[in-house]
Amino acid sequence: GAGVSQSPSNKVTEKGKDVELRCDPISGHTALYWYRQSLGQGLEFLIYFQGNSAPDKSGLPSDRFSAERTGGSVSTLTIQRTQQEDSAVYLCASSFGGGGGGVSSYNEQFFGPGTRLTVL
Protein backbone atom coordinates (compact mmCIF):
# COMPACT_ATOMS: atom_id res chain seq x y z
CA GLY A 1 0.00 0.00 0.00
CA ALA A 2 0.95 3.67 -0.12
CA GLY A 3 3.47 4.92 2.35
CA VAL A 4 3.70 8.27 4.08
CA SER A 5 3.71 11.10 1.60
CA GLN A 6 4.78 14.70 2.06
CA SER A 7 4.39 17.79 -0.05
CA PRO A 8 6.00 19.77 -1.40
CA SER A 9 9.23 17.84 -1.75
CA ASN A 10 11.16 21.09 -1.96
CA LYS A 11 10.21 24.59 -0.86
CA VAL A 12 12.26 27.73 -1.32
CA THR A 13 10.93 30.83 0.39
CA GLU A 14 12.04 34.27 1.37
CA LYS A 15 12.75 35.24 4.94
CA GLY A 16 9.61 36.49 6.65
CA LYS A 17 7.16 34.52 4.53
CA ASP A 18 4.84 31.83 5.92
CA VAL A 19 5.02 28.23 4.70
CA GLU A 20 2.79 25.19 5.03
CA LEU A 21 4.11 21.66 4.86
CA ARG A 22 1.75 18.74 4.38
CA CYS A 23 1.88 15.15 5.55
CA ASP A 24 -0.38 12.30 4.45
CA PRO A 25 0.13 9.38 6.85
CA ILE A 26 -0.52 5.74 6.12
CA SER A 27 -4.25 5.03 6.25
CA GLY A 28 -5.30 3.79 9.66
CA HIS A 29 -2.27 5.09 11.52
CA THR A 30 -3.43 7.01 14.57
CA ALA A 31 -0.06 8.41 15.63
CA LEU A 32 1.73 11.06 13.60
CA TYR A 33 5.08 12.71 14.31
CA TRP A 34 6.93 15.68 12.86
CA TYR A 35 10.73 15.85 12.99
CA ARG A 36 13.25 18.12 11.36
CA GLN A 37 16.80 17.51 10.28
CA SER A 38 19.18 20.36 9.77
CA LEU A 39 22.17 19.93 7.48
CA GLY A 40 24.57 17.35 8.91
CA GLN A 41 22.53 16.92 12.07
CA GLY A 42 20.40 14.16 13.55
CA LEU A 43 16.63 14.24 13.65
CA GLU A 44 14.95 16.60 16.09
CA PHE A 45 11.44 15.83 17.38
CA LEU A 46 8.91 18.63 16.89
CA ILE A 47 5.38 17.48 17.67
CA TYR A 48 3.27 14.36 18.12
CA PHE A 49 -0.39 13.75 17.28
CA GLN A 50 -2.62 10.99 18.60
CA GLY A 51 -5.69 11.25 16.42
CA ASN A 52 -6.37 14.96 16.03
CA SER A 53 -4.92 15.87 19.40
CA ALA A 54 -1.36 16.99 20.03
CA PRO A 55 -0.49 15.88 23.59
CA ASP A 56 3.14 16.83 23.11
CA LYS A 57 4.22 20.07 21.45
CA SER A 58 7.40 20.34 23.46
CA GLY A 59 9.68 20.09 20.47
CA LEU A 60 8.33 23.07 18.58
CA PRO A 61 11.26 25.54 18.56
CA SER A 62 9.20 28.73 18.79
CA ASP A 63 5.67 30.11 18.63
CA ARG A 64 6.17 30.67 14.92
CA PHE A 65 5.70 26.92 14.51
CA SER A 66 2.27 25.31 14.69
CA ALA A 67 0.66 22.14 13.44
CA GLU A 68 -2.75 20.68 13.08
CA ARG A 69 -4.27 17.40 12.07
CA THR A 70 -7.76 16.94 10.74
CA GLY A 71 -9.91 13.85 10.40
CA GLY A 72 -7.26 11.81 12.11
CA SER A 73 -5.35 11.85 8.86
CA VAL A 74 -3.62 14.73 7.06
CA SER A 75 -1.40 17.02 9.08
CA THR A 76 -0.08 20.47 8.24
CA LEU A 77 2.99 22.05 9.79
CA THR A 78 2.96 25.84 9.49
CA ILE A 79 5.95 28.08 9.97
CA GLN A 80 5.20 31.78 10.20
CA ARG A 81 7.67 34.56 9.43
CA THR A 82 10.32 32.09 8.36
CA GLN A 83 13.93 32.65 9.35
CA GLN A 84 17.09 31.31 7.74
CA GLU A 85 17.67 28.97 10.68
CA ASP A 86 14.38 27.25 9.79
CA SER A 87 16.07 25.79 6.71
CA ALA A 88 16.04 22.01 7.14
CA VAL A 89 14.40 18.81 5.96
CA TYR A 90 11.05 18.36 7.69
CA LEU A 91 10.11 14.70 8.12
CA CYS A 92 6.77 13.21 9.00
CA ALA A 93 6.24 9.71 10.40
CA SER A 94 3.18 7.69 11.30
CA SER A 95 2.51 4.53 13.25
CA PHE A 96 -0.44 2.40 14.36
CA GLY A 97 -0.21 3.11 18.05
CA GLY A 98 0.80 5.77 20.50
CA GLY A 99 -1.76 5.15 23.21
CA GLY A 100 -0.52 4.56 26.73
CA GLY A 101 -1.19 1.85 29.24
CA GLY A 102 0.47 -1.52 29.59
CA VAL A 103 3.22 -3.14 27.65
CA SER A 104 2.46 -3.03 23.97
CA SER A 105 4.26 -4.36 20.97
CA TYR A 106 6.49 -1.88 19.31
CA ASN A 107 4.76 0.15 16.67
CA GLU A 108 7.25 0.88 13.96
CA GLN A 109 7.32 4.42 12.66
CA PHE A 110 7.13 4.82 8.90
CA PHE A 111 8.75 7.97 7.59
CA GLY A 112 7.90 10.05 4.57
CA PRO A 113 10.53 11.35 2.14
CA GLY A 114 10.58 14.78 3.78
CA THR A 115 10.20 18.36 2.63
CA ARG A 116 13.41 20.29 2.07
CA LEU A 117 12.81 23.88 3.17
CA THR A 118 15.24 26.59 2.15
CA VAL A 119 14.78 30.07 3.55
CA LEU A 120 16.71 32.70 1.62
Next chain:
Amino acid sequence: DAKTTQPPSMDCAEGRAANLPCNHSTISGNEYVYWYRQIHSQGPQYIIHGLKNNETNEMASLIITEDRKSSTLILPHATLRDTAVYYCIVRVANYGGSQGNLIFGKGTKLSVKP
Protein backbone atom coordinates in the same frame (compact mmCIF):
# COMPACT_ATOMS: atom_id res chain seq x y z
CA ASP B 1 15.18 7.66 27.18
CA ALA B 2 18.67 6.32 27.72
CA LYS B 3 21.52 7.72 25.69
CA THR B 4 23.35 5.64 23.15
CA THR B 5 26.92 5.86 21.91
CA GLN B 6 27.93 4.82 18.40
CA PRO B 7 31.12 5.26 16.37
CA PRO B 8 30.73 8.13 13.92
CA SER B 9 31.75 6.13 10.89
CA MET B 10 32.66 2.66 9.65
CA ASP B 11 33.74 1.10 6.38
CA CYS B 12 32.80 -2.35 5.13
CA ALA B 13 33.72 -4.29 2.01
CA GLU B 14 30.87 -5.30 -0.25
CA GLY B 15 29.72 -8.85 0.46
CA ARG B 16 31.23 -8.93 3.93
CA ALA B 17 29.35 -8.70 7.20
CA ALA B 18 28.92 -5.22 8.67
CA ASN B 19 28.93 -5.18 12.48
CA LEU B 20 27.71 -1.90 13.95
CA PRO B 21 28.17 -1.49 17.70
CA CYS B 22 26.08 0.54 20.11
CA ASN B 23 26.61 1.24 23.81
CA HIS B 24 23.60 1.90 26.03
CA SER B 25 25.00 1.41 29.50
CA THR B 26 22.14 3.23 31.26
CA ILE B 27 19.33 1.29 29.59
CA SER B 28 16.37 0.52 31.84
CA GLY B 29 14.67 -2.85 32.21
CA ASN B 30 11.63 -1.78 30.20
CA GLU B 31 13.53 -0.19 27.34
CA TYR B 32 13.93 -1.81 23.94
CA VAL B 33 16.83 -1.34 21.53
CA TYR B 34 15.78 -0.18 18.07
CA TRP B 35 17.75 0.34 14.90
CA TYR B 36 16.83 2.65 12.04
CA ARG B 37 18.86 3.67 9.03
CA GLN B 38 18.75 6.69 6.77
CA ILE B 39 19.93 6.42 3.20
CA HIS B 40 21.00 9.72 1.70
CA SER B 41 18.07 12.03 0.87
CA GLN B 42 15.49 9.60 2.24
CA GLY B 43 13.51 9.36 5.46
CA PRO B 44 14.67 6.93 8.16
CA GLN B 45 13.76 3.27 7.75
CA TYR B 46 13.06 0.82 10.55
CA ILE B 47 15.42 -2.17 10.63
CA ILE B 48 14.93 -4.25 13.76
CA HIS B 49 14.31 -4.08 17.50
CA GLY B 50 14.84 -6.25 20.57
CA LEU B 51 14.57 -6.38 24.34
CA LYS B 52 17.06 -8.97 25.56
CA ASN B 53 17.02 -11.87 23.15
CA ASN B 54 18.88 -11.85 19.88
CA GLU B 55 16.63 -11.06 16.94
CA THR B 56 16.86 -11.71 13.21
CA ASN B 57 14.76 -10.61 10.28
CA GLU B 58 15.20 -10.35 6.54
CA MET B 59 17.31 -7.22 6.86
CA ALA B 60 19.62 -7.82 9.79
CA SER B 61 20.43 -9.51 13.08
CA LEU B 62 20.54 -7.83 16.46
CA ILE B 63 22.81 -9.18 19.16
CA ILE B 64 22.22 -7.81 22.67
CA THR B 65 24.70 -8.56 25.45
CA GLU B 66 23.46 -10.38 28.52
CA ASP B 67 23.76 -7.26 30.68
CA ARG B 68 21.97 -5.30 27.92
CA LYS B 69 24.52 -2.51 28.10
CA SER B 70 25.51 -2.89 24.48
CA SER B 71 24.32 -4.36 21.23
CA THR B 72 25.52 -5.03 17.70
CA LEU B 73 23.58 -4.74 14.47
CA ILE B 74 24.80 -7.22 11.88
CA LEU B 75 24.22 -6.89 8.16
CA PRO B 76 25.34 -10.35 7.05
CA HIS B 77 26.25 -9.55 3.43
CA ALA B 78 26.56 -5.81 2.98
CA THR B 79 25.80 -4.32 -0.42
CA LEU B 80 26.49 -0.87 -1.82
CA ARG B 81 22.83 -0.01 -1.16
CA ASP B 82 23.42 -0.50 2.57
CA THR B 83 25.52 2.66 2.64
CA ALA B 84 23.61 4.84 5.10
CA VAL B 85 23.61 6.38 8.57
CA TYR B 86 22.56 3.78 11.14
CA TYR B 87 20.84 4.94 14.32
CA CYS B 88 20.65 2.96 17.55
CA ILE B 89 17.79 4.14 19.79
CA VAL B 90 16.53 2.93 23.15
CA ARG B 91 12.96 3.52 24.18
CA VAL B 92 10.32 2.24 26.57
CA ALA B 93 8.06 -0.49 25.26
CA ASN B 94 4.75 0.92 26.49
CA TYR B 95 4.42 4.41 25.24
CA GLY B 96 2.00 7.18 24.80
CA GLY B 97 2.23 10.87 24.31
CA SER B 98 5.74 12.16 24.12
CA GLN B 99 7.23 8.79 24.90
CA GLY B 100 6.31 7.68 21.40
CA ASN B 101 8.75 9.93 19.60
CA LEU B 102 12.17 8.63 18.65
CA ILE B 103 15.28 10.36 19.96
CA PHE B 104 17.97 10.16 17.31
CA GLY B 105 21.66 10.60 18.05
CA LYS B 106 24.25 11.18 15.35
CA GLY B 107 24.41 7.52 14.35
CA THR B 108 27.12 5.64 12.48
CA LYS B 109 27.80 6.48 8.87
CA LEU B 110 28.41 3.11 7.20
CA SER B 111 30.20 3.18 3.87
CA VAL B 112 30.10 -0.07 1.90
CA LYS B 113 32.93 -0.14 -0.61
CA PRO B 114 33.28 -2.32 -3.73
